Amino acid sequence: MTAESTPDFPASAALFERARAVSPGGVNSPVRAFRAVGGTPRFMASGTGPYLTDVDGTEYVDLVGSWGPMLLGHAHPEVIDAVQRAAAAGTSFGTPSEPEVLLAEEIVTRTPVDSVRLVSSGTEATMSAIRLARGCTGRDLVMKFAGCYHGHVDSLLVSAGSGVVTFGLPGTPGVPEASTAQTIVVPYNDTAAVEKAFAEYGDQIACVITEAAAGNMGAVPPLPGFNKFLSETCARNGALFISDEVMTGFRVSRSGHWGLDGAAEGWRPDLLTFGKVMGGGFPAAAFGGRDDLMSRLAPEGPVYQAGTLSGNPIATTAGYTTLRLATDAVYEQLDAVAGQVRTLASEALTEAGVPHVAQAAGNLFSIFFVDGTDTVTDFEQAQAQNVKQHKAFFHAMLDAGVYLPPSAFESWFVSAAHDDRAIERIAAALPAAARAAAAAPPAH
Numbered sequence: 476m477t478a479e480s481t482p483d484f485p486a487s488a489a490l491f492e493r494a495r496a497v498s499p500g501g502v503n504s505p506v507r508a509f510r511a512v513g514g515t516p517r518f519m520a521s522g523t524g525p526y527l528t529d530v531d532g533t534e535y536v537d538l539v540g541s542w543g544p545m546l547l548g549h550a551h552p553e554v555i556d557a558v559q560r561a562a563a564a565g566t567s568f569g570t571p572s573e574p575e576v577l578l579a580e581e582i583v584t585r586t587p588v589d590s591v592r593l594v595s596s597g598t599e600a601t602m603s604a605i606r607l608a609r610g611c612t613g614r615d616l617v618m619k620f621a622g623c624y625h626g627h628v629d630s631l632l633v634s635a636g637s638g639v640v641t642f643g644l645p646g647t648p649g650v651p652e653a654s655t656a657q658t659i660v661v662p663y664n665d666t667a668a669v670e671k672a673f674a675e676y677g678d679q680i681a682c683v684i685t686e687a688a689a690g691n692m693g694a695v696p697p698l699p700g701f702n703k704f705l706s707e708t709c710a711r712n713g714a715l716f717i718s719d720e721v722m723t724g725f726r727v728s729r730s731g732h733w734g735l736d737g738a739a740e741g742w743r744p745d746l747l748t749f750g751k752v753m754g755g756g757f758p759a760a761a762f763g764g765r766d767d768l769m770s771r772l773a774p775e776g777p778v779y780q781a782g783t784l785s786g787n788p789i790a791t792t793a794g795y796t797t798l799r800l801a802t803d804a805v806y807e808q809l810d811a812v813a814g815q816v817r818t819l820a821s822e823a824l825t826e827a828g829v830p831h832v833a834q835a836a837g838n839l840f841s842i843f844f845v846d847g848t849d850t851v852t853d854f855e856q857a858q859a860q861n862v863k864q865h866k867a868f869f870h871a872m873l874d875a876g877v878y879l880p881p882s883a884f885e886s887w888f889v890s891a892a893h894d895d896r897a898i899e900r901i902a903a904a905l906p907a908a909a910r911a912a913a914a915a916p917p918a919h
């Protein structure tokens with residue numbers, strides 16, 4: 476059964492109705508509800524390699540990859556085998572176990588952290604890194620960038636990307652003003668704004684947190700030298716530099732985005748956060764950094780942080796196995812496929828006369844439906860998109876069996892399993908989707 480011959484999705488629609496009766500919006504994470512694009516969210520039944528199959532039996536080429544984790548594609552046989560063996564040995568012990576040591580060693584080998592603490596979600600990682608930064612510096616203020624998303628940590632839910640911008644929320648009720656009052660928000664890629672904030676609040680700023688390359692307002696790479704500037708500015712002012720690599724870590728290179736800038740430029744963040752790929756599709760994340768900072772964590776130091784399922788043996792086995800399989804050849808393949816898909820999409824849109832910017836940060840990329848510029852460097856520009864064009868484009872791709880992020884403010888993710896057949900299917904779907912975008916109403 477193909478998407479073209481199935482205009483209706485009875486099994487997904489029925490599940491969505493049941494889900495809405497028992498869960499807010501019928502989902503467990505807002506963007507999944509398709510509110511920004513309309514229509515019935517597809518309930519997936521299985522995934523293999525670059526494909527997802529929904530409960531109505533329709534197969535899609537997946538360009539979301541579970542929002543980043545599925546670096547090797549779905550149900551990689553070696554990952555599944557390792558997970559099955561780990562599960563058979565027991566699912567959680569609440570004690571230290573070998574797989575978490577293996578995963579931590581792999582992370583320490585690949586990245587500039589001296590040591591790492593494992594947690595269960597990216598949100599937990601950034602929340603804990605900020606607590607540690609505050610605990611180490613004795614300061615309270617946190618600087619973040621508009622359009623960067625770091626999970627749903629209270630103090631970071633200001634001018635955030637991802638679902639927060641998808642739903643047009645300036646912030647969110649439930650976060651005390653006292654919490655966001657501790658957050659300074661500055662435009663992404665704006666060194667003058669960072670300097671101005673430090674001039675005013677320098678001795679109160681505990682840390683600057685940034686996505687290593689912004690991926691949650693679409694893909695917006697740091698301008699050359701921007702992350703180095705942040706690292707040096709923090710050091711000069713006694714603040715800590717937290718690079719959030721939850722999305723980029725182990726995805727854009729074997730050492731994450733730091734492997735693309737800091738490693739060559741000779742700087743390293745004080746703390747880093749990881750998630751997504753390092754869990755191999757299971758809930759595992761981490762924060763790590765310099766020894767003198769990490770040793771301030773309990774039980775070595777006074778900064779408390781803990782978790783019942785932290786370092787879970789199945790999640791860490793999946794993550795470790797995934798990272799061991801993420802060889803240089805895999806990263807070459809990811810870069811090539813990402814470049815190919817981005818170029819194909821951009822060519823189709825150009826052919827249909829749709830103004831856009833097709834932009835990459837390593838192998839993360841996205842299409843911005845913007846006019847009058849050939850680059851997007853900050854949140855304001857990203858928000859100038861014609862989301863109606865994205866919506867038309869998204870649905871035409873979906874109808875042709877290609878699953879894109881259901882929001883204009885998200886990056887596209889490829890996997891090492893995206894082969895010629897998958898790319899041909901994407902290429903075949905693009906011209907009609909580009910024409911649908913061309914026929915969409917103007918932005919305002």
Ligand SMILES: Cc1ncc(COP(=O)(O)O)c(C=O)c1O
Nearest residue numbers: 596597598624625626719721722
């Ligand atoms: C850069 C970044 N940081 C943190 C998070 C939060 O991770 P999680 O959804 O696992 O809590 C995300 C999630 O998309 C992210 O992209």
